[in-house]
Amino acid sequence: MRKDDKIKVGISHGDINGISYEIIIKALQDNRLNDSCTPILYGSPKVAAYHRKALDIENFSFNAIRKAEDANPKRANLINVLDDNVRVELGKSTKMAGECSVLALDRMVNDMTNGLIDAMVTAPICKENIQQAGFSFPGHTEYLQKQFNSEEVLMLMVFNELRVGVVTGHIPLKDAPGSLTKDLVYSKIKVLHESLLKDFALSKGKIAVLGLNPHAGDNGIIGTEDRDIIQPAIEKARQEGIMAVGPFPSDGFFGSGGYNQYDAVLAMYHDQGLIPFKVISQGEGVNYTAGLSVVRTSPGHGTAFDIVGKDLGNPASLRNAIYLASDISRNRRVYEEASANPLEKQSFDAGPGDVDISDLESDNAAE
Incomplete structure (x- = not known):
């Protein structure tokens, strides 16, 4: 668990043809999120620009960085994990989209493993096309359970x-x-x-x-x-x-x-x-x-292919996922610090x- 600065929350972009970029951009437009954490999107500036244009969003931009250590605590940051050959097809399930989902997820998990971020938020994936990309798990949960050796x-x-x-x-x-x-x-x-x-x-x-x-x-x-x-x-x-x-x-x-x-x-x-x-x-x-050694949240919905590009996406669940990831990270810090000090632990156990x-x-x- 990082203790040197504000909590860094990684966000994997999920399916590039789904609702992910719309709800991510809408959620990160609210600058109050930056008071709670430093958001870092693992995605693509090209894909982000495509979705911004489709939704006619002009008053928002990502801070492009190469690695999590360079994140600006006052901005919405983006680490590019894709090449320029990526193709966006709104509302469609494609093998390329599945491959893009895996690339973002793997990069974020690697940074989490190396302690470069404090929590993860996974945007919705399409289980059909991610399986085509060689992802041999039913979903995020099973993948993360194996990656972090959780019983x-x-x-x-x-x-x-x-x-x-x-x-x-x-x-x-x-x-x-x-x-x-x-x-x-x-x-x-x-x-x-x-x-x-x-x-x-x-x-x-x-x-x-x-x-x-x-x-x-x-x-x-x-x-x-x-x-x-x-x-x-x-x-x-x-x-x-x-x-x-x-x-x-x-x-x-x-x-x-x-x-x-x-x-x-x-x-x-x-x-x-x-x-x-x-x-x-x-x-x-x-x-x-729950039960992972790391913190992972996600919005409680899927890719919503049927409404992509129509400006109908509700960012509330994704926004709440970011806030919850931040809150749990802080709670874990407090618990770990209290557990390390018997007197603090006793006080912690006597809580509400x-x-x-x-x-x-x-x-x-x-x-």
Whole structure:
């Protein structure tokens, strides 16, 4: 973790034919971002100019630099990772675009590995064309997990105080129940707990765990996974002092606003968590990869090929991703410094949100 200057946030440009450049430029037009961090785009001045022209944006320019060390803390910086033969085709998925995505991502990860930047924001990629470019991972998360040798990671969606993680991610829905094990659910709870502590400065974070089946199984009447897998995983976490509660029936939990009573929610599968999250966040949510040794966020949406070049892109999610990356980097610095000093660590552990685990209860009743 860098400690010598303002936090440097790298941004990979994602798919050059998608919405990335529009939302990046719109987000970086707000100079208030420079108070929080020093943004560094890994991309192409040629591609940036193409998108600026398509959107008729004249009052913005990047500060071109060769390496992260040269970044101007008061400007939006750009490191060129492409050659001049790059071809932009707005709204189209092309092999060249996939190759450009990989080049930017690899350069940014290399700088992160060498301590030249403090956090990473990944703009949306097209999983189809990036696979054509030889990228052998389902997405950013799996790639970064391998690059930074992380044993367990968690996709965590963040919007203000709402944090929703998922036990099973990008797998077919039919495979989700069979993928659940006590150890897997427990490991995700543990990653989420540690992230609340180190990344969000919540020393006593409260975690709500959702059930898999309707009514959280009704005590085994509607499926046994909630009783035989999820509940034992929660109990194991509680025995270790983790404030995890559940399993909750997801419909009633979100419908009644129960999520407001917790610092984080753990869903069993992708859509169970992301549908209510996206309804609540209204396009402003952020995807954060908890469990990595480095900080990585991304906007909570895809390439949006259908609206590219039409000036319809909303930069809110990308902007929030940059702010969140900066905030988590600062929180990690504080935690690391407190951990290095026993007296400071004691003070850190006595932070807000303290609650006795016995005060937490789960209501698994049917609707």
